[in-house]
Amino acid sequence: MAIATATALAAPLLMAAAPAGKAPSHRHGSHTAQDAAKLSRKLVREASAQDVLRHLKKFQSLADANDGNRAAGTPGHDASAAYVYNELKKAGYKVSYQTFQIAYIETLAETLRVTSPTPRDVDISALSYTKSTPVGGVTAALAAVPVDATTGCEAGDYAAGAFTGKIALIQRGGCTFAVKQQEAAAAGAVAAIIYNNTTGVISGTLGDPNAGVIPTGGITQADGQALAAEVAQGPVTVTAEIRQLQEQRNTRNVIAETKAGKADRTVMLGAHLDSVNAGPGINDNGSGSAGLLDVALDLAKTHDKPANKVRFAWWSAEELGLLGAEAYVAALTPEQKADVALYLNFDMIGSKNFAQFVYDGDDSDATGAGPGPDGSAQLEKGITGFLDRRGLPHEGTDFDGRSDYGPFIDAGIPSGGTFTGAEGIKTAAQAQKYGGQAGVAYDACYHSACDDLSNINKKALDVNVDIIADAVGTYAHDLRSIPQRPAAAGAARLAGTDTARTADGHTATS
Known part of the structure; x- marks a missing residue:
């Protein structure tokens, strides 16, 4: 979970507490x-x-x-x-600002090129709080971690000497992105590429400014599986450039009542x-x-x-x-x-x-x-x-945990709201129900430059x-x-799940 220290809190509209001994009240009838x-x-x-x-x-x-x-x-x-x-x-x-400090992140480069045996470019997304490569990137052979229930989460997943000086290719799942790249680094890898275990892109975070130990990016399931299959046939060399600006900055909430x-x-x-x-x-x-x-x-x-x-x-x-x-x-x-x-x-x-999604307050769907x-x-x-x-x-x-209701739920405050979909793929049943196109993301411009007025x-x-x-x-x-x-x-509800925030603060089990 990516948590920046909240400092310099201005006097926001935090609300006056009810008088001592007074029970919350409301009108009836x-x-x-x-x-x-x-x-x-x-x-x-x-x-x-x-x-x-x-x-x-x-x-x-x-x-x-x-x-x-x-x-x-x-x-x-x-x-x-x-x-x-x-x-x-x-x-x-009555309006106020609430100022707090963040670890600002700006991605400067995120490229992945297969240089041999079949040259091509692969889309890659830098994970928040990653270490950066040098300008121009790092070139090395790929080494694929064998796929199991906890791929890349334990030292035993990395054969001795097989990852030294190489770029680790790891399937998502079983533990956080941070753990995967830490274990890869401990095995001698110079960078890590994590591929999805479902459809869609990975847009994630290592969770903490101090978590990154090697340059780490995410690619799609299809690209990852293709690379893994290629590695199984023989040596694959890639050049990965992943660079981020990371610095402390102030930002602020707007609160009105x-x-x-x-x-x-x-x-x-x-x-x-x-x-x-x-x-x-x-x-x-x-x-x-x-x-x-x-x-x-x-x-x-x-x-x-x-x-x-x-x-x-x-x-x-x-x-x-x-x-x-x-x-x-x-x-x-x-x-x-x-x-x-x-x-x-x-x-x-x-x-x-x-x-049209409505947050499942009663868990009637029995998921998650x-x-x-x-x-x-x-x-x-x-x-x-x-x-x-x-x-x-x-x-x-x-x-x-994919949006701002999370801290309120953790505080025991009743929560709800609506959402119309992000990078998930619309099903045929949903297309019949709402219109639109099955097999396409709810928001094909999610986290992209095309998330503009036309979107x-x-x-x-x-x-x-x-x-x-x-x-x-x-x-x-x-x-x-x-x-x-x-x-x-209110005890925190999401405790006990091994999660990693995506780039929009959304939580995804990695």
């Missing part, structure tokens, strides 16, 4: 439900993809003016945060504002950020005084390991954590070849990490109920901004469906 229904209808009516696109166009222009990206620690992100801050300030919110509402029943929604260095990040995650901003501004225009405080967050450094959300949650006292009634997360809500904290099932039901009433298809997605599905965007609007309208007045919890809530 038909009046509460009527207020919620009225506000929900109003916000859903006002929300639209067209309004969200106005903010996305601004994010695109800010990326265009700043080296084509809005990555944490860059001028593009700083300008995006300032835009969101100023829009919210003008709307009358309503002036009205009970602080001891705070409703919280968030989206990460940063992109990767490779592109402007208009779907990932300009879409969630713009959708959240649009609903926040619509809420301000209603002049509604919510019964419960509503807090919106635009996180930085999600792409580096959920660092903004982690810095925020870490700064909360136990009492302040208990005051957060729920957290809803919106990440990539306009994927071009979308599927298990259910969210008590109350997460109700959040899932709230979203699926809204979609069902509109006759819109949906399906569950696991709490796999947005307006239908998906429209549906998901309505989901945000309904949730804000409902929970601003009515929290009766969310169980109250003790102040000492």
